[in-house]
Amino acid sequence: MDDKLMLMIPGPTPVPEQALRALAKHPIGHRSKDFEAIIAEVTENLKWLHQTQSDVLMLTASGTGAMEAGIINFLSPGDRVIVGSNGKFGERWAQVAKAYSLTVDPITADWGQALDPEQFRQTLEADTNKEIKAVIVTHSETSTGVINDLETINQHVKAHGQALIIVDAVTSLGATNVPVDAWGLDVVASGSQKGFMIPPGLGFVSVSAKAWEAYKTAKLPKFYLDLGKYKKATDQNSSPFTPPVNLIFALQATLRMMKQEGLENIFKRHERQMKATRAAATAMGLKLYAPDHAAARSITAVATSDAEQIRSIVKKRFDIVMAGGQDHLKGEIFRIGHLGFVSDRDILTAIAALEAALQELGKATQVGAGVAAAAKILGES
């Protein structure tokens, strides 16, 4: 059946009707007063979402482009950086750093496990010469459904005093608390097709005053990703290069929706849906890939050798798309996205479909256990 696809992947995430309608508007000139007013509103609301008084900049780029900008604008060739790596995206930021001749000091954990803040403390405390210029951390590791303890890692960075903290918040921002100013996060990067509830095409970077200080002496080459150009333009409600006008129309709509729902409610919804999904998986006899204490709010990964069969059945019978594993996890896990424009009904639906798939595979331990477990948690809060 056409047009009945349901996305339960970590991105693109579902897009609300009012954002789709905004996307379909005729574009207007990006140098017009009308568009300046939209940039002003959207920028103000992005600051609200980031819980910051500092700058939040919009780039025509994917989350990777935004994160690369967040790294290269504040560093110089040879600079020593710590990169936390416990999944595909952590590994990617190490690759970016190496591509720009930074000296990478990796702190790793197995895929599916959280980074150990203690290792950050030790490495940072040992750096008495203050050679470490930045600590790069993926908050929510999309590839494994693990959330890293950014708050504690960041406390160690703050104790170091010199290093910047640069955060990949691509699947955490708009799903869980990322209080940029309260925690003093220097650079936070994200992408539009996640908690922002619009299609891919826009990247976001928040920049602290301390990061702008580092920018002044940073020597890595840049032009399109030069955040100084974006700040200068954004201060005048403009953009240095032609922005994706229609995506910004859509963003205007979803940020209004988010403000109406309120940050606390958004965070609670994601946490509730995460808990319901995990409880359901456990009730159905499935093995969760991430431990409870490090469960991402936006993605639940399930470890099973039937991953691809299960995905195939829920897609074929119910037109629900769940994500597979990436790289060496292909066929080992599947991932349920509960990020952005996802209601409790969607969770119930996805769990019911999953249960039906297990039934078809002869693996349903107790029919209805998953839906019952999810429904119970969804009803509690």
Place this chain on the structure above:
Amino acid sequence: MDDKLMLMIPGPTPVPEQALRALAKHPIGHRSKDFEAIIAEVTENLKWLHQTQSDVLMLTASGTGAMEAGIINFLSPGDRVIVGSNGKFGERWAQVAKAYSLTVDPITADWGQALDPEQFRQTLEADTNKEIKAVIVTHSETSTGVINDLETINQHVKAHGQALIIVDAVTSLGATNVPVDAWGLDVVASGSQKGFMIPPGLGFVSVSAKAWEAYKTAKLPKFYLDLGKYKKATDQNSSPFTPPVNLIFALQATLRMMKQEGLENIFKRHERQMKATRAAATAMGLKLYAPDHAAARSITAVATSDAEQIRSIVKKRFDIVMAGGQDHLKGEIFRIGHLGFVSDRDILTAIAALEAALQELGKATQVGAGVAAAAKILGES
């Protein structure tokens, strides 16, 4: 009156209804078979539009991002490049080259004049040590409405034998002939909000076999803009980073429209509308900023000290947006875009509105002369 805006600027250009509808579709997963089929079709049609059998890659970026990728992927620090500069965009590519520590040899012409191919010949012939690694040229200079003689400049580059030709075709591709393979253009960059008839957010770069050879030894740092990653993914009908799914839906629609119209007809339409616009401006006693022999097919710039008043009147009374001058040309010229999804009716409308504005300013030499001149030319072909 709301929703009656008419864009006659060099970008964003008007978007056809079927592309707007495609934009408003629910996104699908970018790693799905369905999306692979779309990438395959779109890539094939992009090659058709570029008249090439080589690679055409899509980036989530503005035209500037695409052009930067087109420059940095094929060069190393210190490399000597010639940059043709006779407007805002030529100047920008020199800035990009300098930001990446390239040695820039500028060849300039006054804004409003075309670059002299003879100067390229002399500089390239004098380079007997073959130190020049690339020649960077803006084909159609959006800021002035001047088209440079790319064909002749390129012949001199070919005679040099060593240097790559890197072309900003942002406002020429899809408006006038840019036969990538026939001319042997190594790198051609463009952006979605122009001849492609969709909103901004996608950049395109075509890459020749010779350019890929240079890529192998090029040492400028890159990751997000690393075209090798895009080629590898595109060869598998995929993308290295999350692509702007909805913009690609829209692109699928407009490329189909373009194929139906046919390249020759598209080029003829743009030429006819350029001639009609210029004839009308002359008939109304207005001064054209670019000379006839170097008139861009997609933008007509008019030099008048009343530029801002005229723009203001056509906007206020008729809801038509024309572009102003950029940088030092602000207030000195206005620019009429006739690029992409523009019909003969739109030209007639814009000229009639312009004539009414001149009338209001007491500057209409002979009422109706502009519309009559435009109508005559539009009727000829």
